[in-house]
Amino acid sequence: MTTNNAVTPSFKGLIPFIVFISIFLGVGIAQNDFYALPAPIAVIAGILMAFLLFGQSIPSKIETFLKGCGDHKILTMCLIYLLAGAFAAVTKATGSVDSIVNLGLDMIQSQFIYLGVFIIAAFLSVSTGTSVGAIVALGPIVIGFGDTGVFSLSILCGALLGGSMFGDNLSVISDTTIAATQSLGVNMSDKFKENIKIVLPAALTTMGVLVFFGLQIASTTTQDISYSYSIIKIMPYILVIILSVIGVNVFITLLLGVVSAGVLGVIYSDFTTLEFTRIAYSGFTNMTEIFLLSLLTGGLAALVAKNGGIAFILEKTRKVISGKTSAQFGIATLVSAVNIAIANNTVSIIITGPIAKTINTEYDLDAKKSASLLDIFACITQGVLPYGAQVLLLLSLADGVIGYFNLLLNTWYIALLFLSTVLFVIFRK
Helix, strand or coil: CCCCCCCCCCCHHHHHHHHHHHHHHHHHHHHCCCCCCCHHHHHHHHHHHHHHHCCCCHHHHHHHHHHHHCCHHHHHHHHHHHHHHHHHHHHHHHCHHHHHHHHHHHHCCHHHHHHHHHHHHHHHHHHHCCHHHHHHHHHHHHHHHHHCCCCCHHHHHHHHHHHHHHHHHHCCCCHHHHHHHHHHCCCHHHHHHHHHHHHHHHHHHHHHHHHHHHCCCCCCCCCCCCCCCCCHHHHHHHHHHHHHHCCCCHHHHHHHHHHHHHHHHHHCCCCCHHHHHHHHHHHHHHCHHHHHHHHHHHHHHHHHHHCCHHHHHHHHHHCCCCCHHHHHHHHHHHHHHHHHHHCCHHHHHHHHHHHHHHHHHHCCCCHHHHHHHHHHHHHHHHHHCCCCHHHHHHHHHHCCCCCHHHHHHCCHHHHHHHHHHHHHHHHCC
16 A cells, blocks of 8 residues: 555646545545445445446556555454454443443542543543444443532533543554554554653543542532442453553554453353354444445555555645645644544544655655544544534433533543644654
């Protein structure tokens, strides 16, 4: 999926990508649901346009397409998705997700409820690799806190959204992290260490703001509930996080995570050994859409690159790039623009990954920093889109009690993350 220097830049080469994005975006707007049309189907439309539009022979186009699908980075990404899906499915079946949520809720005092929601959402999304999953798990609880009349629902929802995006951006099993690291060819541990330097100041500042607002709340007992949880069942998440941070191979890390969760599930009689295998396989099938999307997009990107589409984007991007700093902002702008168009941070990273890789190489950037920027700006954009899944889900759960702008103005983490990232790019050499 790299661009050959001999390729002549051509807007025509970009048309299949435009068809893909336009169909995905058009159906989403028409249906008021950006997940109504499966993304792989939209990609197939772009592939068909490439076969109709480009001048090579059919066998030649098929060969190019298959080479793109079979790119080692694409296949590595797909295999990681399968293991991540199995890990998420098995840990859910053991009750590990419930243990994380209940442990946090059991330890929170009313003055620290805003901070607690942010921390639990962050840990849950780091552990499960999905911001949407964290919102689904915690959303009803957060709405319940808001219904007491003691807490601000806008601040609660803003803390939940911010914490979920914080965790999703850092998680080693998040599809955005997998896509960003594989696109730039960096280790997850290196990307995590670079990423944490950027996001930690924003997260700590957000936590301070949430503590300040929480201290305005009169001390009161809002919940008289005994939450049940198992510390042991949280261990597979801790294991995966530790192994990833110290740099253990991602395949080994996820495989050990799946096995450890499975062993705990069998010991605690959550499922039998045979049921464990079926649950793990169901995790594979849960990743079918993103698996196919990555595979097909790799093939489409190869066709587009061979016919000058990516070279055309790079040619236009170079006109506004004057050095390393502007090159990094160029990567950020590209992924943000695509994400605005299709409302899917993972897809936007997959689409812009080859271009980001080329810019990174041409301007001799730090690959792990570029991977972090790719992931961060995709998450920032996704977190503020009024038609993004995360925002739509929260507003739906709130049932009209808060509006989009109320939510946005109280999601301090995303604004602070944007500021932290811009300062990091400008001042860190």
